[in-house]
Amino acid sequence: MKDDLNKYTYDYPRPSVTTDCVIFGFDGFELNILLIERGIEPFKGQWALPGGFLRMEETTEECARRELAEETGMDDLYLEQLFTFSDVKRDPRGRVVTVSYYALVKSTDFKVIGGDDASSAKWFPIHQVPSLAFDHDMILRVGHDRLKSKIRYQPIGFELLEEVFTIPQLQRLYEAILGIQVDRRNFNRKITSLDILEPIENKLEGVGHKGARQFRFDKEKYQALKSRGLNFEI
């Protein structure tokens, strides 16, 4: 379908439209970002957010999912629109408008693979991210800010944690996202009072100390809470 060059003509000039994704993962200790090493110019060899050009038969969200599948092998993940960047000089190839998304994924859902255009994907701790291609530093910062504010009024965890988890693990997730320390006992009280946790009978074992109780999220209550929002001031 794209065989002929110089095929598409318009009365007025048009920008290209692309999507880029800020993908957050949690390994139990740190918040991580998934980056792609660019295999082609511009910015060849530099790290960048996964993304690519919009096709005429897909929405920007579909584009983001497709590019993620192609470049990282991930599919069926939680995706939300972040912001649209349109600075005139943000891409040396010409005028490019980028619709950015952010995604929350369980670490184990993702197998690091090379992409389809000679690129490779890798997790980076949020505080050890190298300088990125294009204006992706800014997109990443906007994504992280959004996540930090979102966690204040919507439950986060289901999308980032394994199905079975402990409250201390959930607390480490909150601390990794917000970059602050919270009181263990108050966190416990707050998260329990939300009434979205289902206890599992067995505890965590073999950790060299008292094992924490295990839980899973009550999906219905979790989604209901997500819809009506909450106030997580911890």
Added chain:
Amino acid sequence: MKDDLNKYTYDYPRPSVTTDCVIFGFDGFELNILLIERGIEPFKGQWALPGGFLRMEETTEECARRELAEETGMDDLYLEQLFTFSDVKRDPRGRVVTVSYYALVKSTDFKVIGGDDASSAKWFPIHQVPSLAFDHDMILRVGHDRLKSKIRYQPIGFELLEEVFTIPQLQRLYEAILGIQVDRRNFNRKITSLDILEPIENKLEGVGHKGARQFRFDKEKYQALKSRGLNFEI
């Protein structure tokens, strides 16, 4: 610059990019939306959000401001990006990606004028908006939802009220946005405790009853509160 037709050719097809604006105004009683009556096809004669096509030398935000100035005569207003809509069939003229914005304006800053393309602009109460062109109903709903959630964690009022105002007026603004009734005395306590109001010596007069005290926002404290956020659970 746009004299020749069929001038711009690309290797791959590209969507058009436009901006649309949800403009909120407050007249002291109701929340209003500014709409444009379309003077040309498609949807000629129907009401629509103000907006238009992106030019190559401007960002989407600059585009939104330019279109607003052209179509409604408004400039220098508070503008914030809302959402980007990219459904494949959202515009009968072809593939159009729209970056939407919402704006908060003081009613008196705006003089209703006809636009430059034989269209006319008019305020509509938020609950008496007619069926709109394109997918603008959806954009409007997203804009109103955003405003409702935003008011919960950022001060709103400075952008929508006159410079001098009373607390009951501010309360009516909150009630108009949220669509609920709040207790007068608790609202008073809450808004006063935010420490962003500067009292003016004279009261409101000639209103048939006790006149309310007048205030203005302390700009610095207002902006500081806006940056750090708040929790307005009223």
Added chain:
DNA sequence: TATATTTGCGTCATTAAGACACATTATTAT
């Protein structure tokens, strides 16, 4: 068996929120 480490539950003081009562002020009607 003692020790270290981490988890789970409880307490207490402070603050904020929701529901009202009551006094004050300015205009209008008698």
Added chain:
DNA sequence: ATAATAATGTGTCTTAATGACGCAAATATA
């Protein structure tokens, strides 16, 4: 003038949430 009306402003009381801790229980290791 005086009373009635219709708002506004301040205060009280109860209940709920928050922040800062204390202490006991559980589990692997010395």
